[in-house]
Amino acid sequence: MQNQIVINVDPGETRVALLENSNFSELHVERKESVSVVGNVVKGRVSRVLPGMQAAFVDIGLEKAAFLYVGDYFDNTDPDASEGPRGRGRHQNRRSQPPGIDTVLSEGQEIVVQIAKAPIGSKGARITSNISIPGRHLVLTPWSKRIGVSRRIGSDKERKRLREIVHRLKPDNLGFIIRTAGDGVREADLEADIRYLESAWKNIQLRNAESVVPNVLHAEPDLPLRIIRDAAGPETKRILTDEIETHRALEHFVTEFVAEPRPTVEHYTGPKPLFDEMNLEAQIHANLERKVPLKSGGSLVIDQCEALTAIDVNTGGFVGKRDLEETVFKANLEAVKEVVHQLRFRNIGGLIIIDLIDMESADHREKVYRALRDALRADKSRTNILKISELGLVEMTRKRTRENLVQALCEPCPNCEGRGFLLSGQTVAHNILREIRNDLPKISGRKIAIAVSPRVAEELLRIEEEPLAKLAADLGREIEIRARPGLHQEQFEVEALDDGPPVETELRWLRDPAEIAAEEENLAKTKAESKQATKSRRTRGGRQRGKGNRGTSEKEKGSDSPEEKKGAAPQENEAATTDLAPVVPETETSLESPSTRPEAQKVEVLDATPEIKAPESNEASDDSESTQNAKAPEGSTEGPPDQDQATKISTASDSNSPELELETPKATETTAQALDDTKESRILPRS
Incomplete structure (x- = not known):
């Protein structure tokens, strides 16, 4: 090889x-x-003793206290050694049940330990008092006087030779385990290893006598040297x-x-x-994917969760030739070899469940089990495998000492928080309707705006428009929908728009808002600028609050002609009208009579900020600016002045099948910025 x-x-x-x-x-x-930090020898202080768990927590200078189990304090057998525990010479007095942890440790006690497992996720490091210092060919076990030999050295003659050499060269008060790398090495190489490890142990003892708590007494070398020491052969x-x-x-x-x-x-x-x-x-990158293809056309699906790792074997495109049982057998044989490769490459540890394709033949199940066991011989991590069950499941464990590859290279998705899915736009739309029905009575004013993501806005306007219109009529409010690209799909904002008492804007989440805490800070920094921008727009008369048309001249406002009174009549039903979808803050919403609605619904969705414009009525002027200030014709509905990038949707709540037209001209950066400046927001914790 x-x-x-x-x-x-x-x-x-x-x-x-x-x-x-x-x-x-x-x-x-x-x-x-x-x-x-795995392999480091540290001096720590016991911070807590838990007799009920037969364990103790030890402060070793890391962020979280390390965990010491009673079995790791008294005795621990090296899995690579054929004999001789890595304990304190207690092999002649082994006890099936060790003494209680509170009989040997107390809070505040100083203790020298070695880190056996690195902190992973929310768990602290796992430590042991059975210190072992690895060399190139040998492992020093200072608390034992025995000599062990790796099980992977199969020759009895070689095992005897190595044992005799080490016994002759080692100090009487130290024990050693001969590693697999020591197979066939010269006596001079073994002697050099013994002297190096003996010197390292003396340095640890010297630092222990002089150092304070917590402190590192012996650190493992850098990653390249560790790999050469442990893996090169x-x-x-x-x-x-x-x-x-x-x-x-x-x-x-x-x-x-x-x-x-x-x-x-x-x-x-x-x-x-x-x-x-x-x-x-x-x-x-390919080996980080959830689905791993096999050469035959089958595949593995690997799901890692808190409790275990599940690996599913699928035949996929592998259909074999004639015999189904033979096809399944070959697929499983190929799969178990790839499973071992993925376990090693991804460094998956802990409990592992492999869901093989069902095999009727007991002989085939045995052959697949042996193939899995043989493939694991190349894995230096300790494994334990159970026979294939009647359900085709393989239960196994693999020693976990550090983070797996996904934990080391990846982080949870910020959109779904690691769930792997989001609430659909339609689900969020229905949740919003329920939230509005429950909370709208608490908000003063007759007109409110709901800012949502473009995906949810599309659902509200295209699918949920009728329920939204009915909700507005039932509550006697005018509801305005705004599509805002900056919002998360599960997020929405509610704001009062009329001239009534001020209402503090709430930023509502349908789930935990912890992941967007940074957004709150950014919004707070722009608070003053947002207020100033809003004030400027009000001064310029570019914003309407739904009470009247600020673009109308003073003469028109003061007119008492019957024609004007007749033209303004539709605004009396303002509370029963649902006004949907300005995308930008300057956009105003008008109420149109049913006679001016289009005959068909047209929806177009672009990547840019969606903007929605109602079709002009037959009575409206096409492009004359002067008509904006002219008196409204009899029987027409007076609306706000035209604006660039404007968005309008008008519906009547008394219609069973409201129709609308959505146009989506490309939004500009100015439009998007104006959108963000409409109001202030704050993040509320989920109740």
């Missing part, structure tokens, strides 16, 4: 890729702000890195600590990024 280790070092981030026979098997990522032929200082450190480490045959260490200086040159970047 020809293996390679590819190391990409960028400012603030280091990535290490393990290639086995040109197959991208593992990816390790470490960033400057989140350096791995006789089958590793090449180490490639793109950073000169890392190249020098690797050359020194390989020369001093790696036995023959040593891999070559190369410095990459090509024009393309190293991971692109090796075709690794594309594979990283």
